Amino acid sequence: MAATLRFSNPKTLYDPPGYSHVVEAIGPGRIVYIAGQLGMDVGGKLVGQAGDFRAQAAQTFENLKHALAEVGATFSDVVKINTYLTDLTHLPILREVRNGYINMAAPPASTTIQITALAREGALLEIEAIALLPAAPSRAAATSSRRKRSAGKTGAKTGGRKAGPKKRPRKAKARRR
16 A cells, blocks of 8 residues: 655645645655755766856756655655755746756645855755655565575574574684695
């Protein structure tokens, strides 16, 4: 049974531009936390010319897309985004780029904050995401099976014997050739 998501904007709050005030997750599922992503290419370099916010924003969302894909998720599974900008005047560009990636019919809850600097010099934004996916029993079962097999091979750290006092290791005999 997959988790059910309910996106809502209470009538008692203002109509938000491109995000939901409330995202409710009901039922079993996996929560995936994506660390803050920057506008860096696979080689670790910031994209675009110095100060090119649009290029960094586009790369940041591509990086988020790749991180989500790693766990079988898409932007439709994202329930929360936190965005950190070094300059809020870039907010219109951020919204334009973001709207090309997120599900505008049910946008995730979102927070955007201006900060003085990011850990990477020259970075203009950082975005982290939280996604909710259906439970993956086969993956958990596989992990459990691997642990059992591994425990069986090693005797669960007891060498196949009952837990108790450790025996002294035997000295290896030197082999002649």
